[in-house]
Structures are given as C-alpha cells and as structure tokens.
Amino acid sequence: MGRSVVQRPGLAVGGAVLVGLGVVIALGTFDSEHAERTSTFADVDRIELATGSGDVTVRVGDVDRVTVVEKLSYRWSEPSETHTVDDSVLRLERCDAWWCEVDHEVIVPRGLAVSGELGSGSLSANGVSSVDVEAGSGDVRLAEITGDVRLDVGSGSAEFHDVDGAVVAEAGSGTLTGRELRGSVEAEAGSGAIDLQLAEPGDVTASVGSGDLRVAVPRGDYRVEGDTGSGERRLEVGSDPEAPNVLLLDSNSGDVTLLRN
Template identity: 30%
Template sequence: MRALAALGGGALLALALTGCGGGSDASDAPAEHRSFAFSGKKLTIDAGNSSVTLVPADVKTVDVTRRVDGWVFMGTGPDAEWRMSGGTLTLRVKCDAVASNCEGQHEVKVPRGVAVSLGADNGKVVASGFDTALRLDSRNGSVTVRDSSGALDLSSDNGKIVAEGVAARKVTARADNGSIRLALTAVPDSVDTSSDNGKIVIDLPRSKASYAVTADSDNGKADVDVPTDRNSAHVVRARSDNGQVTVRSAN
C-alpha cells in the first residue's frame, strides 16, 4: 500500500488501465430482453453510449435486446437504462469514473408501419427493411440504412453515412465529418446531401429519367454522369466543403 501510495496519480492511472486491458466489447456480454408497450405511428429513441440496430417486425410491442460491458477506474458503471415514456424509448449506458470504457449494444424490433426518429449521443446506428420514414442522427458514430423505401433524414456529426438498396422518394443526408454514400434503387424526387469534410457518392438507378443536379466541392472534383435537365422534377443536390463529389448511374 505504501508503494502504491507513493506512486503519482498518472502512474496509478497507467497501472489501472494496463490491468483493465483497454477497450470493452459488448458483443460477448450476456443478452437481456425486454418488451415495451407501444401504440402510435412514430417511435422516438434517445440513445447514449450504445450502438443501435433497428428492424421492423411482426410484433405489437417494442422488443429490445441489449448487451452491456465495460470497466471503470475509481468510479461506477457501467449503468444501463432502458425505459419507455410517452412514446420515447430511452436506451443509455453510463460510466462515471476517472477512467472508463463502457459499451452498449441494443437491437430494437419495431412494429411494422411505425416511423422512427432516433438520436444517438455516441454510437453507430443501423436500420434495415423499413418502408416507413426514418430520421436517424448520430452525434458520434456512423449511420447505415439498408433495403428501405420510406423517406430518409440521416445525419452524423462524426461518422460516415451509408444507404444501400434504398427506394426512398426523398433522401436527406448531412455529415459534419464523414463521407456519404447513397445507392438508390428507384428514381427519387429529392436527394439533398452535404458534408463538411468527406466525399459524397450518389448512385442513381439507370432509367429514362433525367435529374436536376447541383454538385460542387470547395476542395475536390465534382463529377456528374447521369442524364441532366435543370427543369426535371427529380432534384439532386450534393455539396462537400472538402472532398470529391460523384453523381453517377448505378452499374
């Protein structure tokens, strides 16, 4: 004890971190399951320090599976919270310590026909198979949507945005620090994308349709390889402050 007491705070912290082995991985943690009563056409999700996977399912409740793992030095955690109140599902994992590494993973099964609005403080977001509107915002993590046809409003402060197999008529994507890649399978009415620091690639379906395209970059090339018509009802906007912009026909 005297030897440990003689150590400086920095040495103690380094010793603790060495013993903890670095990062945590919640994928191997035990799974917990819970169902939340829900009625309505729009589910709001408030997530913190956790990745979230969203899928539509033939359920009447909102069904959640979570895994939580982590370590702390001189503090408490990981403390996990999941609750439903007024149509808002809260999914949070918290550690309060001098040093910590806490991680949560949540899979959320949403009743079919329900739109989702999700805000995540720290964690990636993945959604697949929706035909309803999705508004997904991660303030530190990637956002991915696959095989969906509802309107999309996607944003990330620090992470890439990917949409694959999307048949949405309206897509909005904004990244403060990350790339944007959209692969559309149906002719959209409106695509509006912007990135402060990252490239943008938009793949549009091959068809007889033409597009009113605005594509520009302050620091990078802007390539457009689709039929264009400034009077078209199909509007595509892509702007990057720092990164290449590509609007092209899908292979």
C-alpha cells in the same frame, strides 16, 4: 565514522499490507458481474432511446408482443431495470449505477417507430416503421425501414439500407451510406463522406465539407445542380432543366461523383 541505518519493519509490513489490499480489491471487489434479464410487453407503439455507452438492437419478429432483453455488466450490486413502458412507449435508458453498462436487444412486431438519443453506443434497427435518432460517437445501422428516417450523428457512421420513406441525415466527422433508397434524400457531412444509391428516381440534396460525395441513380430524367470548391466534379448523368427530379450536389474540398446504377 560509518553512517547508521535505522530499520523500520512496521512501515515495510504496512506497505505490504496496503499493496496486498490493493491487489485483492483489483482482483476481487472490482471484478465485473454479468446478468441477462428478459421482459415482455403488449400494446407498445414506439421505442424511445435515452441510452449511454450500451448498444441497442431492434429487430422485427413474427410476434404480437415486445420482448426486451437486458444484457448487464456491472460491479457490486445488480442495478435496477433500465426500461419502462408508459402510454404505449417503451423507454430504454442507461444504467443508474456506477461501473454499469447495459446492451438492449428488443424484438418487436411490425409497425413500431424508434426515436431518441444515443451516447457512444450503437443502434441497429431492422424492419421498423420509422427512425428519428440523434447519436454521439456511436454508429447507426438501419435496414428495411418502411417509413421516414431522420439521423443526426456526431463522430459515428450511419448506414441506412432499403428505406421506403424520405431520409434526412447529418453527420459531423462520420460517414453516411445509403442503399436502395426510394424517397427523397437530404444528407450533409462535415469531414465525413456521403455515398448514396437510389432505387427509384427522386430528389437528392447532399453536401460535404472535406469528404467525398458519391451518388448513384437509376434511369430517369434529372436536373443536376450544385457547386464544388477545390475538389473534382465527375458527372456521368446529363442535366435536364425540365426534369422533375433535382440532384443538388455540393462540396467544399471533397470530390463529387454522379453516376448511373
């Protein structure tokens, strides 16, 4: 006897409706919306970061007020503002809504400090007075900093160029790169590399795990110290035990290179 087949058109139609509804949701409801909002403030002395995956750009302009531009990408309803000002501190925050990301661009007068925490977003700051920032997987790019720099980055990389003050920087698997440094430097990296160049003679304390360490210094007298495990040590600068400037350069399995500018 032949096997009978029972047709169920209701199930087929229902399945088609569900598939169609899924397509409508995917193409319609979940489309990203974009918005840009601008605010201006007076009497701001410091910027505090509490951001997530969004990028932050801070740059100095010929201005006497602080301008904040929020660049939003979101779904459903537009989120509320992601910045506040309290006691002369501008606080930049992540979005408080689902499916939301915000990038901040801030134009400031000279003399402002930047501090706080980043998630996976990046920070670019140019011309500010000082920076004290902790970053997760985001990158940090700094230039023309008139004061001190303190950085703690995870898997992201950090670049700091043209810094007048002292630098204290630590990285996990990220790299640290410094150019035109005029103050003392303390730098430590786990599996990342460190590459430093001094504009003026000064003290350097630097340590790497499995990454390479490279330091370039200007003419001057230096006391060179440090240990290297399984890596190579190439020193083109002689060590003077009476020198006022100390270069303490350590590595585990990475190479150490010390040379003149």
